[in-house]
Amino acid sequence: xVEHRRGANLPSIGGFNRTVVLDAVRRxxxxxxxxxxxxxxxxxxxxxxxxxxxxxxxxxxxxSGTVVAGRGKPRTILRLEASSRYAVGVHxxxxxxxxxxxxxxxxxxxxxxxxxxxxxxxxxxxxTIATAIDGLVAGARRGRGRRARPALPAPLA
Numbered sequence: 434x435v436e437h438r439r440g441a442n443l444p445s446i447g448g449f450n451r452t453v454v455l456d457a458v459r460r461x462x463x464x465x466x467x468x469x470x471x472x473x474x475x476x477x478x479x480x481x482x483x484x485x486x487x488x489x490x491x492x493x494x495x496x497s498g499t500v501v502a503g504r505g506k507p508r509t510i511l512r513l514e515a516s517s518r519y520a521v522g523v524h525x526x527x528x529x530x531x532x533x534x535x536x537x538x539x540x541x542x543x544x545x546x547x548x549x550x551x552x553x554x555x556x557x558x559x560x561t562i563a564t565a566i567d568g569l570v571a572g573a574r575r576g577r578g579r580r581a582r583p584a585l586p587a588p589l590a
Contacts, residue, residue: 447483447484450474450476450480450484451484451487451488453474453476454470454474454476454481454484454485454488455488455493455494455513457470457473457474458470458488458494458511458512458513459513459537459538463510464497464510464511464512465510465511466500466502466508466509466510466511467481467482467485467508467509467511468502468508469508470485470511485511489511491517492514492517493513493514493517493518493537494511494512494513494514495511495512495514496509496510496511497510497511497512498510513537513538514537515536515537515538515540516536516537517537518536518537519534519535519536519537519542519570520534520535521533521534521535521566521569521570522535523562523566525549525562526549527549528548528549529546529547529548529549530546530547530548530549530561530562530565531544531545531546532544532545532546532547532562532565532566532569534569534570534573542573543569543570543572543573544569545565545568545569545572547561547565
């Protein structure tokens with residue numbers, strides 16, 4: 434059985450609740466309705482409604498059709514919008530630095546490696562890593578240009 438994180442109904446922990454709801458949607462490839470989200474997260478229907486509204490406005494989840502489940506109003510299915518956010522992972526070991534670009538679903542979009550610079554010059558290490566990340570994102574942006582997907586974000590300054 435898959436263990437699901439449980440949310441809380443206190444207004445002061447909205448960020449945690451957004452994380453809990455986003456994680457539940459991310460873990461469900463077929464999507465979830467708001468009713469299912471409330472059941473899985475332990476959040477009230479009103480909290481789920483507020484959180485999903487925020488995540489939809491942020492472009493992180495989308496409404497993707499409805500399903501009839503018994504009497505009453507059909508349930509709207511919510512799915513993850515994986516291309517709405519990106520993350521870069523960096524692994525440094527003594528010989529090589531590995532970089533990966535991931536979407537919100539954790540799919541690796543691009544990866545590269547560089548030789549590990551000398552630890553004697555920390556500024557050079559940071560410059561090397563920053564340059565490699567800029568190149569990774571730029572290369573992924575060029576590769577995505579041929580497809581109908583949203584553009585990748587600008588490199589971080």
